Amino acid sequence: MSKAKSASLTPKTLGRPKSRRSHEAILTAARDILDELGSTRLTIDGVAKRAGVGKPTIYRSWANAQELGMAALAGPLEGIRAPTQMVDLVRDVIVRLNTKRGRQMALLLASAEPDGELFKAFANQVILKGRQAGLEILTRQRDDGLIHKDVDLPLVLDMIFGAIMIRLLLRHEPLSEGDAAKVVDLAMSGIKK
Amino acid sequence: MSKAKSASLTPKTLGRPKSRRSHEAILTAARDILDELGSTRLTIDGVAKRAGVGKPTIYRSWANAQELGMAALAGPLEGIRAPTQMVDLVRDVIVRLNTKRGRQMALLLASAEPDGELFKAFANQVILKGRQAGLEILTRQRDDGLIHKDVDLPLVLDMIFGAIMIRLLLRHEPLSEGDAAKVVDLAMSGIKK
Amino acid sequence: MSKAKSASLTPKTLGRPKSRRSHEAILTAARDILDELGSTRLTIDGVAKRAGVGKPTIYRSWANAQELGMAALAGPLEGIRAPTQMVDLVRDVIVRLNTKRGRQMALLLASAEPDGELFKAFANQVILKGRQAGLEILTRQRDDGLIHKDVDLPLVLDMIFGAIMIRLLLRHEPLSEGDAAKVVDLAMSGIKK
Amino acid sequence: MSKAKSASLTPKTLGRPKSRRSHEAILTAARDILDELGSTRLTIDGVAKRAGVGKPTIYRSWANAQELGMAALAGPLEGIRAPTQMVDLVRDVIVRLNTKRGRQMALLLASAEPDGELFKAFANQVILKGRQAGLEILTRQRDDGLIHKDVDLPLVLDMIFGAIMIRLLLRHEPLSEGDAAKVVDLAMSGIKK
DNA sequence: AGGTAAACGAGACGGTACGTCGCGTCTTTCA
């Protein structure tokens, strides 16, 4: 079971409500530390000191440093809608990941404990959500007869999103918006009827 | 330059040589811990105790737990030769990564500090070495006129190896030997003349 | 200024107060180790383990093993009041130093870093405090005309307390309560009018 | 039993002889470290590095850092002969201890393990040898009828040498050559017939 | 208006692991 907490600011109203000021100071401090020192240096002690906040105040909302880091970076990848064209989706994902926060998220993902709940949840948010949207597009296209029937669609999607991920994580080659069209073209040319 | 230590057992012969017994006891202990407890629980203290060795003896050869872990797992990915057929290369990579050690390496890679020397060195060993071999194959085929001239070969390779990597790291889908042919077929069908 | 920590349990009440239980467990463990193993074997690791306490808890109150040892032994030498008779003072000092703790303090003093704050503070507590009380007695007696005017009183005191100290540290001869009268007689016979 | 070794430079001539160069480099390095860093920082590792010498070469001649330190400082207190006058003896001791090396010896004594062989040997060399010489003088004087018969001579000597020692170790007052006459006068005035 | 309940800052707690220093011993090769 996940220990993840809701981080909601108003559970039921009884007693003193959580301080919005502190909440945001914590998230800001976490982002600053990620910016300046990297994900390995994101510690609860450090965030508490920087935010001028007690540690329990942090633990009241997040279970550990990774969850806090994830929350601090959340946002840029929210609201990926499924466009009707594959290329639009891929371009959208690349653009979102190519922001500063997007890159930090990828790094945080890479440094998260790979067996943990968080890793999976985060991976889902960062990569798999887009992949799932892509799967729906391709499935529709196959149903419409635009794509060969016996193609392993999940594998195609892993090639597309794997290409994005490998460049994001290993950074041996730059990842640019223009790659969206190229990678989709390459993938489609092999599977189009 | 890297601060990484060589861990070589006989640098030039001066003074007492490093003990082969200790060296191997350390690596064995590290592998055992990785097996039983996972990469998060790989600590220098733990390895020292298990190997019956002093901590300084470990630090004399490796700078930290990740480097030690990497060294402990090294081997299965060595010696990837460049076959003439792309599918053979990809199958080779998948087979090697699909061993227990291969998966442990991927996990270790994922938990390494993403900006560090180690991450890059390891990424290079795990993924990029295969990718480079593939690049040579495809370049030769293009020179032989078997592939369209204006194809972005690095991108093709990132699609192939990205597909492997994404399945290895995120584990949303299994990675099997049979995927080698499929992924190469998909990639080639789009770029073959 | 000294870097020494105060080890006071209630500085001003902010945050969780120091645990009296832990504090006393630490001091007791330190005393036990000094008793059983001697000052050389007084280590922070050992005290922490024996007291069932984390090392940082010890370092929060004392800067190193010597300071802890000093604190553990403090007490028997406190409260030396200045009697009106020199012999009473000297006997008091000898009696206090001749306890088990008193001897341990002398040993600890001898093993402290001789240039450090601690050495001086401890020396002051162990020896010089008594010497100072004696100086007041002798000064009063001189003012009363009982002692020759031109006597080097500090030197007289160093002879008296030096005799105590040399026996305590070098232990070539025993130090007994009866020596108080003898040493004072010897000193006074040379300076009385 | 003491592990102290002879430190002789020419045992019997068999195989390669001990290097006089190394021997002196070690002692010089030890003295330099005592000068610059103090007795607590006198380590075998440090001396070996500074002297450009292997550690075993040091251990071949001295059992540990304290013995080495003692050897490095030895000399100034050697050759205390027993003069016929007490004041000459005391002045001699003070002069010898008031050199730089003399003070270092006192500090080394103070930081030595108080139960060890070394402490006793060193104490003997630094303080007790002089005290013993004094005991002979006073005994002779008593035999000659110059001193009261029932005086506790060892105590008198501890007062004299204790005064020297307390000033040397605690350094609350300076110790000067002129104190020799004063301290002897004080002591003698109480015991002379 | 008063009581009460929760969140607040501060910071100490028992732990685990870190990476380093120094010990005194050992095992090499070189001279």
Next chain:
DNA sequence: TGAAAGACGCGACGTACCGTCTCGTTTACCT
């Protein structure tokens, strides 16, 4: 065969964070 070099097992060092726990204080809501 002694010296240099340096690795060895060991034990302790002092520090960083962990996640939890007490404090006294503050800020709401709910009588």
